[in-house]
Amino acid sequence: MYTADIKPEIASLAPYAPGLSIDLIREQYGCSQIIKLASNENPLGASPCVQEAIARHANAVFRYPRGGNPRMIEALAKHHSVPKERLILGNGSDEIIDLLIRILVGKDQSIVCCAPCFTLYPIQAAIAGVAASRVPLKTDFSFDFQALVDHVTPSTRLVFLTTPDNPSGYCPKGEEVLAFAAAIEKKAPRCLLVIDEAYMDFSPTEATDSLLISNKIPDNVAILRTFSKSYGMAGLRLGYGIVPEQIADAFWRTRLPFSVNILAEEAGLAALGDTVFHQKTLETVTLERARLSQALKDLHCTVWPSSANFLLFTLPPKTLSAKDCFEQLLRAGIIIRHLKGYDLPQHLRITLGNHEENTAFLHALRSILHQTNGTTA
Numbered sequence: 001m002y003t004a005d006i007k008p009e010i011a012s013l014a015p016y017a018p019g020l021s022i023d024l025i026r027e028q029y030g031c032s033q034i035i036k037l038a039s040n041e042n043p044l045g046a047s048p049c050v051q052e053a054i055a056r057h058a059n060a061v062f063r064y065p066r067g068g069n070p071r072m073i074e075a076l077a078k079h080h081s082v083p084k085e086r087l088i089l090g091n092g093s094d095e096i097i098d099l100l101i102r103i104l105v106g107k108d109q110s111i112v113c114c115a116p117c118f119t120l121y122p123i124q125a126a127i128a129g130v131a132a133s134r135v136p137l138k139t140d141f142s143f144d145f146q147a148l149v150d151h152v153t154p155s156t157r158l159v160f161l162t163t164p165d166n167p168s169g170y171c172p173k174g175e176e177v178l179a180f181a182a183a184i185e186k187k188a189p190r191c192l193l194v195i196d197e198a199y200m201d202f203s204p205t206e207a208t209d210s211l212l213i214s215n216k217i218p219d220n221v222a223i224l225r226t227f228s229k230s231y232g233m234a235g236l237r238l239g240y241g242i243v244p245e246q247i248a249d250a251f252w253r254t255r256l257p258f259s260v261n262i263l264a265e266e267a268g269l270a271a272l273g274d275t276v277f278h279q280k281t282l283e284t285v286t287l288e289r290a291r292l293s294q295a296l297k298d299l300h301c302t303v304w305p306s307s308a309n310f311l312l313f314t315l316p317p318k319t320l321s322a323k324d325c326f327e328q329l330l331r332a333g334i335i336i337r338h339l340k341g342y343d344l345p346q347h348l349r350i351t352l353g354n355h356e357e358n359t360a361f362l363h364a365l366r367s368i369l370h371q372t373n374g375t376t377a
């Protein structure tokens with residue numbers, strides 16, 4: 001009889017826990033209308049230009065994509081004024097994260113990342129059988145740069161940093177990140193600093209705090225960006241990186257040949273061209289971030305400053321638990337994120353939706369808090 005002998009690093013693996021899906025909650029709670037504010041998706045939905053591009057190219061899906069996605073690479077090189085040779089594309093930036101680990105980190109080598117951080121970094125490291133050295137954030141959710149440098153050893157091959165950070169929205173200054181890159185290079189010249197800028201275009205300080213936009217990418221730094229958030233294409237899977245040329249070369253040899261599909265590529269080209277939709281998205285996020293943050297504070301929640309399209313918050317003291325609040329919101333048809341998966345059982349994260357969605361959330365939260373106060377007072 002066959003016995004599956006799963007490799008130990010896979011057998012013990014906890015899977016990535018995504019935000020709950022709309023269909024699941026509809027089935028479980030029988031709500032007719034569900035509002036999902038759990039996965040940092042675009043508050044305005046999909047760009048009309050992207051939808052039109054997908055429809056226009058639907059008849060081409062019997063073809064394989066062109067190897068190396070040259071049109072998308074050309075468009076991004078122009079968009080960011082970077083050399084084509086340093087650009088890579090993946091099936092979401094998730095694929096790039098996974099491949100960087102597999103390309104650069106061997107069995108007795110390691111990665112460094114924060115705790116908490118985007119959970120995919122340690123998960124993909126575990127799958128690759130590679131150790132992840134976790135460095136706690138400071139209590140205000142800022143990065144402990146000194147401790148991060150202290151954890152870098154000669155066998156560290158990758159350091160992951162998310163700016164603005166997920167799940168807090170904290171964005172370090174560009175100069176701090178530059179100094180950090182220099183400190184890593186001094187200590188471990190074979191270590192690459194990966195700066196995941198998935199949310200950077202939502203930041204009011206992008207011009208100075210993004211090493212990509214300020215055109216100050218050091219030799220030992222890779223920048224990751226994605227079409228999943230501000231471009232509204234999470235379901236199509238398209239991410240990209242600006243990396244040292246030698247790594248780009250290794251990446252293209254390693255990546256599965258057709259992992260970026262034809263529709264994702266056409267959609268990405270259309271999305272880059274639709275500056276109106278992108279701008280409107282950024283404006284919506286900026287307005288709603290200020291409004292929702294103030295409204296949560298008015299409800300006596302603690303809200304962390306955010307440069308991204310989500311807010312991290314805790315409930316007022318002596319009220320219900322974050323878990324109970326999360327579940328009551330589900331019953332009201334509103335999905336947010338309870339951060340137990342990030343080891344933050346008392347914290348909640350809400351993705352900024354459109355004006356109506358955020359208003360519905362506030363209304364539901366107000367009534368949940370009010371009821372709780374009513375019964376415990």
Ligand SMILES: *Cc1c(COP(=O)(O)O)cnc(C)c1O
Nearest residue numbers: 092093094118166198226228239
């Ligand atoms: C959402 C997110 C991404 C984007 O992942 P895709 O695979 O491009 O959808 C990358 N990094 C972080 C930190 C994220 O939160």
